[in-house]
Amino acid sequence: MAQLYPPPKLRMPKNALIQAFHQLEAFKWNQQEVFRLASGKTSPYYVDCRIVLAHPHSRHLVAQLAYHLLKSLDFTLIGGLEIGAIPLATCISDFGYRANPQREWRTFVVRKQPKDHGLGKLIEGTIHPGETALVVDDVLTTGGSLVKAAESARAQGLIVTHGLVVVDRSEDEGKSHLAHMGIQLLPLLTLEDLRQTPPSTR
DSSP: OOOOOOOHHHHHHHHHHHHHHHHTTOEEEOTTSOEEOTTSOEESEEEOHHHHHTSHHHHHHHHHHHHHHHTTSOOSEEEEETTTHHHHHHHHHHHHHHHOTTSOOEEEEEOSSOOSSTTOOSEESOOOTTOEEEEEEEEESSOHHHHHHHHHHHHTTOEEEEEEEEEEOOOTTHHHHHHHTTOEEEEEEEHHHHHSOOOOOO
16 A cells, blocks of 8 residues: 555654754765664665654654554554663653543563563563553664564563554565564655655745
8 A cells, every 4th residue: 555645734744854864864875885784784774763862853753743643543552672662652652641641652661681680571561461552663674673572562462453663664574574463564754755855844
């Protein structure tokens, strides 16, 4: 299914977020050298959402766009794999609460390894079997982080039907890996969005 162009009320925040990636130098494009990604693969494109999520203005844009994608979905939990999912889940949860205090999206964190002390938890947060969880990550390449988060959440009895990322690199069939698990991907931006000249927000 072709991705629909965002409605008018969302075009300005989306364009502003694209501009933020460029202004903060969070998107690098260099055909003369390649960047090694977390997946181990190399690419002439590098996306650093950590920089974007470190600034209040661009973090707000991320949360605003995410909220409009998510507000019609039925879920109570939002989280993902440490550490990239932590600021993303938190800012979306906070924005959602300000927009509608009657509906809380609680956050959770999936550890890469269970704690070796205390209760030895793999997932931190207040969760209950049967609840529906949204898994999130900053960038989608192979989908490995979202897959691990979803598998861990399901192992605890949670229902996972959707995954959200700030940027979908549209590489390595990450989206198809999620689809194979019955998870629909919701990207805020794609690599193609970032490759284009930053549009005016006016």
